[in-house]
Amino acid sequence: MDFFVALLCVFILSLSLSLHLLFYKQKSGVPLPAGSSGWPMAGESLQFLATGWKGQPEKFIFDRIAKYSSNVFRTHLFGSPTVVLCGPACNKFLFSNENKLVQAWWPSAVDRVFPSSTQTSSKQEAIILRKMLPDFLKPEALQRYIGTMDSIAQRHFATDWENKGQVIVYHLTKRYTFWLACRLFVSVDDPDHVAKFADPFKLLIPGILSVPIDLPGTPLNKAVKASNFIRKELAAIIRQRKVDLAEGKASPTQDILSHMLLTSGPNGKFLNELDVADKILGLLIGGHDTASSACASIVKYLAELPDVYEGVYNEQVEIAKSKAPGELLDWDDIQKMRYSWNVACEVMRLAPPVQGAFREALTDFMYNGFSIPKGWKIYWSANSTHKNHEYFPNPEKFDPSRFEGFGPAPYTFTPFGGGPRMCPGKEYARLEILVFMHHLVRRFKWEKVNPHEKIVVNPLPQPENGLPIRLFSRHQSSTSDQGVAFVHHRAPQL
Known part of the structure; x- marks a missing residue:
């Protein structure tokens, strides 16, 4: 019946x-x-x-x-x-008519996983957040954080890559970008504290894109519980930060959290603790998932294209040679990474994170x-x-030169969207990707365990099996031209 x-x-x-x-x-x-x-x-x-x-x-x-x-x-x-x-004509029309003819739309589960303390919709929250972020995410503001990114990248590779014969790349790129987001958004730097956040974060995206049934054990139910846990943890951090700011123990410019607590909203009022927690939660997701996908795809393509790898390596070595021992990367170094960024853009053309x-x-x-x-x-x-040959001839060919000069035609290359909804974190993503590439190629060469492993979309582009690779440590004398020596560590079984 x-x-x-x-x-x-x-x-x-x-x-x-x-x-x-x-x-x-x-x-x-x-x-x-x-x-x-x-x-x-x-x-x-x-x-x-x-x-x-x-x-x-x-x-x-x-x-x-x-x-x-x-x-x-x-x-x-x-x-x-x-x-x-x-x-491109459709992209231009759509991007140009944001909040006129069209508005952003997300599955209904988004409002379940990220409930607003002000009872506004996720669309309204996104508009408010975009108005608050530009001052923090513009290039001149981000320059002061490049050294911090460099320090975290060095610690990441020393901890998770060095002396490993074999690693699963996608797990590590997610760890790297999440660590950066925790440090730069809320000044959480302790590995144990970062790990406490990382596990529940893994449940959020699958829950948002699942069947919208909130019953015990379902992906949506797990995501709602994970969201509640993270928001409570963030609320505790926010309360302590407000005390530290009042007592002069925290800096107004040290991270996005301080920026939000000291910046009034569109109505001239300051956000309450739960409201700040809502927005930081969304930023932590947006600040690492897409970049970790891009970094993993970069590792894949550099493994497959030795000539491209050597081009990136040579550029990064020249930058490293210009630095004094122990000196961290800065804005001028990032601007020199032109070929590396062309390579990253070509990777994002073939496997766009969004x-x-x-x-x-x-x-x-x-x-x-x-x-x-x-x-x-x-x-x-x-x-x-x-992937259209009309805009990118021979679209399946990997060719970083597409991005030289003026680059692709307008509205044809859209890994960060476009128009009023262009990703506000585009420059932040560029910095974390280039810092990652700088340390990766100078430390290692590698090969894919499965030469035929492909990138799938679920829901972000990711290597089908996480991209296990065999690592070869790369050592080079900075004072001689003796060449490069490779040491192959015995690869343990995964």
């Missing part, structure tokens, strides 16, 4: 969606984009996710562009009718002769340009 009731519900929902599409077309007189609604309720979500799981996230996009002969097509993703916009993002239509509007109804979701895809 239950089966037939469920079947009837699915039929009614499917019929309702079909009638909605037909009615809307008749009402507006303007066609919706061509496309398919897929299966009842599920839509085409499984096909969308499966191409990423197989390491070909662009396939979902390009198959439909070919089928519908348009850079605009209709689908149904994560419970909502969705229009996919592809190409594959795309959703928007929601604020009103009915037309684009390219098609009608986009109010409330529909809109998805833009980085791969629609990154």
